[in-house]
Amino acid sequence: MSVVVFGAEKGGVGKSTLAENSAAVRAELGYRVVIADFDNQGTCSKWVSRRDEDPALSKIDVRRLAADKRSDVGAFAALIQELADTYDDVFIDVGGQDSAVFRASLAVADKIIVPLTPSPDDLDTVPDLADVVRRFDKPLDIRVVLNMTSGQPIMLRDMKKGLASYADILPLMPKTIGTRVAFKYAKVSGKGVAELSAKDGYDANAANEIKDLYLGVFGK
Numbered sequence: 001m002s003v004v005v006f007g008a009e010k011g012g013v014g015k016s017t018l019a020e021n022s023a024a025v026r027a028e029l030g031y032r033v034v035i036a037d038f039d040n041q042g043t044c045s046k047w048v049s050r051r052d053e054d055p056a057l058s059k060i061d062v063r064r065l066a067a068d069k070r071s072d073v074g075a076f077a078a079l080i081q082e083l084a085d086t087y088d089d090v091f092i093d094v095g096g097q098d099s100a101v102f103r104a105s106l107a108v109a110d111k112i113i114v115p116l117t118p119s120p121d122d123l124d125t126v127p128d129l130a131d132v133v134r135r136f137d138k139p140l141d142i143r144v145v146l147n148m149t150s151g152q153p154i155m156l157r158d159m160k161k162g163l164a165s166y167a168d169i170l171p172l173m174p175k176t177i178g179t180r181v182a183f184k185y186a187k188v189s190g191k192g193v194a195e196l197s198a199k200d201g202y203d204a205n206a207a208n209e210i211k212d213l214y215l216g217v218f219g220k
Helices: 015-028 043-051 072-087 100-108 120-124 126-134 155-166 182-191 204-218
Strands: 002-008 033-037 060-063 089-095 113-116 140-148
Touching: 002 015, 002 100, 015 033, 015 043, 015 060, 015 089, 015 113, 015 182, 015 204, 033 043, 033 072, 043 060, 043 113, 072 089, 072 100, 089 100, 100 126, 113 204, 120 126, 120 155, 140 155, 140 204, 182 204
Parallel strands: 002 089, 002 113, 033 060, 033 089, 113 140
Antiparallel strands: none
16 A cells, blocks of 8 residues: 655646546556545546546546545544555645645655646745755655646756755656646546547657656656
């Protein structure tokens, strides 16, 4: 059983999309997969709902606490324990701000993936996250993935340079993920990009990037 957290302090970095696609790969391999959706927008929940409309797709479940319970650490812990007892893999989609629930997700995580885009605003979130990780009371298997990187080589270079000083605490995954319209096509149909067909927007680059991400998380 594994618990994988996709978390980011700032919105719009693609954490829900990467959680969905990673879960889709895992489910296709035959694992029992659930997404614990703690994103206020419920993005993953909507994606799973669309996925359920196609019985040919591998099954992925989703669980979501009521709005008044999403900041309740006790409710969070009880839900994650229940899911860990039932599924092979639990993917947690959560905001990365220094909140009690975010810290609770770090405490139970086997792997933590922090998506960032090449932008000054995203880079500005790194010192606070690094401080949280440094003060945490156990070693964390955490890494940063640069997402939506297409068409901005200078900013990508500067982002990598800025992250280099945090490499000891927030290591950077070697492969980046481009800005691919295939992710939008997949989201509309409740699929992962690797599950798209040629007629509904399959993109080999997107599929290979998700494969690289998956291998970076699970190693096989």
